[in-house]
Amino acid sequence: MRAAVGRGLLVIGLLIPLVPLALWSITRTWQYPSLLPQEYNLRGFEELGRPGSDLLEGVITSSIIAIIVTLAAAGIGLSAGRALGLYHFRSKRLIQFLMLAPVIVPAFAVTMGIQVLFIRVGLADTLWGVALVHLIPTVPYVTLVMGSVFANYDVAYEEQARVLGAGPLSILFRITLPAVFPGLAVASLFAFVTSWSEYILTLLVGGGTIKTMPLLLFAYIGGNDSTRAAALGIIFIIPPLLLLALTSRYLTGSKRAISGLGQL
Numbered sequence: 445m446r447a448a449v450g451r452g453l454l455v456i457g458l459l460i461p462l463v464p465l466a467l468w469s470i471t472r473t474w475q476y477p478s479l480l481p482q483e484y485n486l487r488g489f490e491e492l493g494r495p496g497s498d499l500l501e502g503v504i505t506s507s508i509i510a511i512i513v514t515l516a517a518a519g520i521g522l523s524a525g526r527a528l529g530l531y532h533f534r535s536k537r538l539i540q541f542l543m544l545a546p547v548i549v550p551a552f553a554v555t556m557g558i559q560v561l562f563i564r565v566g567l568a569d570t571l572w573g574v575a576l577v578h579l580i581p582t583v584p585y586v587t588l589v590m591g592s593v594f595a596n597y598d599v600a601y602e603e604q605a606r607v608l609g610a611g612p613l614s615i616l617f618r619i620t621l622p623a624v625f626p627g628l629a630v631a632s633l634f635a636f637v638t639s640w641s642e643y644i645l646t647l648l649v650g651g652g653t654i655k656t657m658p659l660l661l662f663a664y665i666g667g668n669d670s671t672r673a674a675a676l677g678i679i680f681i682i683p684p685l686l687l688l689a690l691t692s693r694y695l696t697g698s699k700r701a702i703s704g705l706g707q708l
Contacts, residue, residue, distance in 0.1 A: 462681070465674050465677050465678060466674075466678060467480070467481060467674075468670055468671060468673075468674035469488050469489070469671065469674040469675040469677070469678045470484045470485065470486060470488070470671075470675075471483070471484060471485075471670075471671050471674075472484060472485040472487065472671070487671060487672075488669075488671040488672040488673075488674060488675030488676075489675045491672055491675075492672065492675055492676060492679070498655055498660055499660070499676070499679070501655055502655050502656055502657045502659070502660045503657065503679075505571070505654060505655055505656050506640055506656040506657040506658075507683070508571065509571060509574055509575050509578065509639060509646075509654075509656065510578075510636050510639040510640045511636075512575045513575050513578040513579060513582055513635060513636075513639040514582075514632050514635045514636045514639065516575075516579060517579055517582040517583050517585075517586045517631075517632075517635040518586060518628060518631065518632050518635065520579070520583050520586070520587070521583055521585075521586025521587040521589070521590045521631060521635075522586075522590055522624075522628060524543075524583075524587040524590070524591070525586070525587050525588070525589070525590025525591040525592075525593065525594050526590065526591075526594045526597075528540065528587065528591035528594070528595075529590070529591040529592065529593065529594025529595040529596075529597065530594050530595075530597065530599065540588075540591075543583075543584045543587055543588070544584055544588075546580045546581060546584060547581055547584050547585075551580075551581070551644045551645055552644055552648075554580060555577065555644060555645050555648045555649065556648070558577055558580075558649065559648050559649055562576075562577070562649055567649075568649060568651060569649075569650060569651040569653045569654065570650075570654070571654055573649050573650070574645070574646050574649050574650045574654050574656075575639075577645045577646075577649045578638070578639040578642055578645060578646075580645070581638050581642070581645070582634070582635040582638045582639055585631065585634045585635065585638065586631040586632070586634065586635050589627060589630060589631035589634065590624070590627060590628065590631055592627075593624050593627035593628075594624065597623065597624065601619050601623065602615050602619050602620065605618070605619050629691045630691055632691075633687050633688065633691045636683075636684070636687060637684045637687070640657065640658075640683060640684060641658055641684075642656075642658065643658040643659065643662060646658065646659060647659060657676075657679075657680050658680075660676060661673070661676055661677060661680055664676050
């Protein structure tokens, strides 16, 4: 009973900040000092759904970039996390610190140098350039999560499969990935959400020509139409919430990874 009440309070606490956003998205008239809007309509969503709107382009572009980044970060983080979690070697702590450096250092400072490099190699103002620069904040998160998973991973399963004649690919897809998949799913969620919501890196490397959802949202917020901006904000948070609902089963309960989370 107490656990159910605690979960309910947690959900309410997470949803309360979204209430004003939801009200603004369906507001026609909301004058001070009224606590609630005087009139409601769906004008904000209707305008976003019109053919001339940039919503569809923003959703498609953000989705493509986030999917590319998630797959690449998952592949890199899986290998790097295994190395950090299973093996002890010199300068391991230094490597962990260097992996966190892109997250610690302000993104604006990091991106200025990368932007110059991408201009020279022709990756500036391109979708692939934006996807590559999004790996800077996403790979460290995925690597650290997977490193914690592999820190408590039992390699005996792989050794038994190898003794029975299984090859490297068979061991990877039948033993390793099923065992660490819950942790990989959660790490991929972090990567997707980070890429989906990235603004500074996209603006500097994309040059404003790669229109993602954060760029559209900031442009709408800077305008005078709060209703349309709020409607776009509601649409903006739907994909991360759906992914969170799909991966939440891997955080606790019987769906947890065999390896669990260990200390790096």
